[in-house]
Amino acid sequence: MGDTDTITVQATETSMQIVEELYDRDGAGVTELADAMDVSKSAVHNHLSTLRTLGYVKNTNGTYELTHRFLRIGFGTRERNPVYQAAQSEIRKLARNTNAVANLVVPENADAVYLHRIGARDHPISIGGSVKLHAAAAGKAILAFRSADAVDEYVGRHGLDPKTDRTVTDRATLRSELRSIRDRNIAFDRGELDPDWQCAASPVVVDGDPVGAVSVSGPSDEMQGKRLEEDTAGLVSSAAKTIELELL
Amino acid sequence: MGDTDTITVQATETSMQIVEELYDRDGAGVTELADAMDVSKSAVHNHLSTLRTLGYVKNTNGTYELTHRFLRIGFGTRERNPVYQAAQSEIRKLARNTNAVANLVVPENADAVYLHRIGARDHPISIGGSVKLHAAAAGKAILAFRSADAVDEYVGRHGLDPKTDRTVTDRATLRSELRSIRDRNIAFDRGELDPDWQCAASPVVVDGDPVGAVSVSGPSDEMQGKRLEEDTAGLVSSAAKTIELELL
DNA sequence: GACTGTGTTCTCCTATACTAAACAAGTGTT
DNA sequence: AACACTTGTTTAGTATAGGAGAACACAGTC
Known part of the structure; x- marks a missing residue:
C-alpha cells in the first residue's frame, strides 16, 4: 500500500523527457538534448526518429521541434x-x-x-x-x-x-x-x-x-x-x- | 536514402498508442486497452502507471484518462x-x-x-x-x-x-x-x-x-x-x- | 586540407519491456 | 450470503530490443 514510485517503462520516460525538453527549449538538436539529459546521442536519436514517425516531432532544417499533434489532444480533452x-x-x-x-x-x-x-x-x-x-x-x-x-x-x-x-x-x-x-x-x-x-x-x-x-x-x-x-x-x-x- | 520505416523504440510507440487510444475512447480501462491494441494486460498496466507518474495520465475512479498536460504543450507550441x-x-x-x-x-x-x-x-x-x-x-x-x-x-x-x-x-x-x-x-x-x-x-x-x-x-x-x-x-x-x- | 561541429549508422551486450498465469478486489446475480 | 464473472494488479522468467560507444558522413570554418 506504499508508494511504488518505480517507473517501469524507462523508454517512455526518456521519450517524454525529450518531449518536455523540446518544449522548454523550443526545439533542439540531438547533441544538445543528449547533453542536457544524461543519455547517449544515439539513444536520443532513436527516440527522436520514433517520435517523428509517430508524428509528434518534426525536423525543420536540422533542429527537432514538437508538432501540433499535442494541440489536438490538448484541445480535445x-x-x-x-x-x-x-x-x-x-x-x-x-x-x-x-x-x-x-x-x-x-x-x-x-x-x-x-x-x-x-x-x-x-x-x-x-x-x-x-x-x-x-x-x-x-x-x-x-x-x-x-x-x-x-x-x-x-x-x-x-x-x-x-x-x-x-x-x-x-x-x-x-x-x-x-x-x-x-x-x-x-x-x-x-x-x-x-x-x-x-x-x-x-x-x-x-x-x-x-x-x-x-x-x-x-x-x-x-x-x-x-x-x-x-x-x-x-x-x-x-x-x-x-x-x-x-x-x- | 529510402524510407526507413523501422520504428526503433517500440515502448514509445506502445505508450503513444495508449495515449491516442485513451484520447479516442475518452478514457478506458486496462483490459479494454489491452484488447483493442494487441498487447498484454500487464504491459498496458506498466505503460499506464509510467504515464501516470509522469503526469500525462490520471486514474479517476477506475478508468484511466488523459490529463491536461497535453493542453499546456499544445497551447505553448x-x-x-x-x-x-x-x-x-x-x-x-x-x-x-x-x-x-x-x-x-x-x-x-x-x-x-x-x-x-x-x-x-x-x-x-x-x-x-x-x-x-x-x-x-x-x-x-x-x-x-x-x-x-x-x-x-x-x-x-x-x-x-x-x-x-x-x-x-x-x-x-x-x-x-x-x-x-x-x-x-x-x-x-x-x-x-x-x-x-x-x-x-x-x-x-x-x-x-x-x-x-x-x-x-x-x-x-x-x-x-x-x-x-x-x-x-x-x-x-x-x-x-x-x-x-x-x-x- | 586538417579541424570542429553536427547528425547518423553500426555492433555488442545487458538492462528491460514484454508474456503468461496467478492474485486481488469489486459487482451484481441467484 | 456465497456465487461466478468482472475488473486491475502483481509476480516470475525469458527473449528482446534499447542503449553505450565508437566509427562514419557531412557541413561549415579557419
Missing part, C-alpha cells in the same frame, strides 16, 4: 470536459463585466489547471498551466470543499511550498482560511501566487465535489479593496453558481 | 508560432466581417493543421485537427506556392485521397488549379472536404515560402456564388496580405 463546456460562456461574461482576467480552473491531482482564460495580458500562468492548489485563490476554493482528510493528505504529500512571501505556508492558517472560504463561498489571493496580482475565486461544487473554480484576477493596484472584495467577489460567486446549475 | 501570433487579431476581424468561420492553417509535413478558428459551430475539423493539403482550400493555397518538385513529391508520397466526391484526385487537375490559385492568390473549396461546406482561402507567403493560409468557410447554402467568390475572397486575401506584412 479540454473540449470534452463538462465543466469547461458549462463554464465557457459564463467566463466570457465575467471577463466583460469585471473588465479583468477571468479564469476557469479544474483540479488535477495536486494542481489547479487553467482550462480557460479571457482578457489576459501578462498573466503569470498561461492556459494549460498549473499551480499547486494551496498557492492560488481558485485552488484554495477547491481545497476548501474537499474533506479534512483529503486536505491533510494533500499537505502531507506536497507540503505548502511558498510562491511568494504571502503564500499560505502554515497548516493552521490554511485550515482556518479554508473554513471561511467554505462559509462565504469566496477565496481571495492577495499576492500569494504573484506579488503583483490579486484574485477572487469561487468553487464549482457538484454533488459535494469541487470539480473546478472560477476566478477573476487583476494587477494589485487595480484589483483591491471594495472592487475586489465586493464587486468582483459577487460576480465571481454568482458565475460559479450559474455553472453549478448548468452542470446538474 | 501554438503560442510560439510566429504565424499564429501575427494572424490572431486578423482572424478575429475576418470572422466578424464575414460573419462566418475564419481559420488559420499552417502546413506540417503533408497536413494542414488548424491552428486557430473563430465563429465555428459544427465545423468538420476542430482546432489542432488536420487535413491532407490537397483536400482543403487552405491546403491547396499552401501547395500552390510550393515548388513543382515539392508538389510532385507530395502527390507521389501521399496520393490524392478523396474526402468527398468533389475532392481533387487527378494530378493534372490539381496542377492547373494550383496555377490559377497562384495567379489569383485565392483558393476555393466547394464541398471537397465536406459536401456541405464551401471555403475560400489565401496563402501567407513569407520569403517565397508558404508558411500558412487564411480561410473562411460556411455552409454551402450560405457561402456560395458572389458572396463566396467576391466578398469573402476579397476579405480573405487582404487578411492574408496583412499577416504577411506583419511577419516581415
